[in-house]
Amino acid sequence: MDKQTQTEIEAATFRRLLSHLDNHKEVQNIDLMILADFCRNCLAKWYMAEAASRGEEVNYDQAREIVYGESYDSWKTKYQQKATPEQLAAFEARQQAKASQ
Structure with missing residues (x-):
């Protein structure tokens, strides 16, 4: 695959990721941080x-x-939405686990 094609595919994939996140606004940033360690x-x-x-x-x-x-x-x-106590606890546990690695 040539570099230009690779760049175009990567750009299209990024746009698709943004579209997917846009179509799933119910997924909160804190949920993404807990599960994937990144957010919007x-x-x-x-x-x-x-x-x-x-x-x-x-x-x-x-x-x-x-x-x-x-x-x-x-x-x-x-x-x-306001983060729930459960989300905050899961986020804190995730942060502590990362810090101890």
């Missing part, structure tokens, strides 16, 4: 870092808008 905000940070590594300036709010498909504040108001 992580994707935005990675996007911002990759842009910077290529000399492009994309700030965090711009990157989050790309990932969320709208401003973070708007998405948060519409879809983010």
Whole structure:
């Protein structure tokens, strides 16, 4: 596979991931962090870092808008739920497990 085709496939895969997350707004960021150790905000940070590594300036709010498909504040108001005690406990256990590795 040539490099251009690989890049196009990777870009399409990223767009598909964003679409999948957009179609599953019920999956909260804390759930993603507990299960996969990344969330939508992580994707935005990675996007911002990759842009910077290529000399492009994309700030965090711009990157989050790309990932969320709208401003973070708007998405948060519409879809983010308050974390449950169980989610917070699972997140804390995940963080402690990572720290002890």
